[in-house]
Amino acid sequence: MYRLNVKKKKSIMNDRIPQLAGELATEISKELKSDIRKLGKKTFNLGGVHPEANKFAHSAEVVTFPLPDQAVVYMTQHLGAPATPIVQKGDKVKVGQLIGEAQTFMCANIHSPISGTVNRIDMIADISGYKKPAIVIDREGDEWDESIDTTPDIIREIKLNKEEIIARMKDRGIVGLGGACFPTHIKYMLKPEQKCEYLIVNAAECEPYISTDNRVILERTEQCLIGIEIALIASGAEKAIIGIEDNKPRAIAALVEMCKKFTNIEVQPLKIKYPQGAEKQLIKAITGRSVPNGALPISVGCIVNNITTMYVLYQAVQKNKPIIQAYTTVSGKSLPKEQCKIFRLRIGTPIRDVLNAVGIPEDTGKIISGGPMMGKAIANLDAYIAKGMGSLLFMNEKESKRGEVHPCLRCGKCVAGCPMGLQPYLLHAYSNLKRYEDCEKSGIMNCIECGSCSYICPANRPLVDFIRVGKAKTGAMIRARNAK
């Protein structure tokens, strides 16, 4: 008999919720609670799983991390081609000055996160261990580019029009901070036949441990909403809806209260279910619309952007500030709770500095960037902070070890858990057998690599690992066929 870990995986209820609900009960007025209740809770209808939330940094205020003495700024901090360095060794740079230019369509500008002198331009390993082009800057003081408004004043009047906002997004190097780092301006460059009806703002933050969006909402509520107003102008949509899981009651309350000042922005609480923050699942939950396979959200009249991206968009448009900082949750089960923090870090800060500041727990098995469901294990701890690094998580040895793999039990849990309606056990088998045409017929290209199937499998089968490889090979096969 196999020893299955079904029981462990079924103990999925979030033990933080009652406490958070308590916070809601004591800190939020009766009227506001009633307003929130009226909004109801929505979710997507197909599949999904319930990993432990472990939001240990939920109540931690954002802390500004000390400036690094030297910053290593990768030219590949986004989806697409690397930016091209436009500075040389010995050049003096200021904070916010353009140092890497996007010279292809799918690319994003990179700005200096510190002031000082360019030490060198080199190939330096990132968290994957692979060397990437980077600019190394030795810090001298903290002198900002004069064009950037560094005051704490909130600028409410939006003076730029649609085209100017999209140009500003591109100029200031804005990328999606929900994980993919997709250059934001591209999402808003619609074709004449495309129309955006809904701007969907992703505040679901459904990955365990990560609390960055929650804190940015709580500490910068109005700026986030002004950012959404800016994105509404850029998208042409008349309404924005913020989707947020209901394990963030204080953030929901802050948004609902602030939305009273913004007539075209609504809040939609969501049930807790992973992957609630995936684009297609979020659109389904909020609008009831299904994005067809292979299509983008705009095909059903939606643009989706993460809430922290809305905050940096506010900074870009109202303050002319590019992305030079990352907001990073540092957390883990074995990290003392007071050490679970959210840092505001300059891009290019050594990851080692962050790890030394909180202390690596003795039983750490691996450190991952991103959430435990979709994030990646850091292969090189001597790498540097990049734009989209929303978390650094310490997984203890127990969490890091994969359970013994058993033959498939034909239990169907992976099928029931797949939010894309796929048959993960079958895709795993086809990928393993290199039957890529069968992979294609079985819809492998629709897999969003959410990891729900691997998480739920009682036989510990590495489903998503094989599916990811199969998807890459099938994609290559399709491209080769189309090129003929």
Ligand code: SF4
């Ligand atoms: S990783 Fe792919 S196959 Fe597995 S549950 Fe997610 S979408 Fe389905």
Ligand code: SF4
């Ligand atoms: S692969 Fe799917 S069907 Fe097989 S044991 Fe795992 S969850 Fe059950």
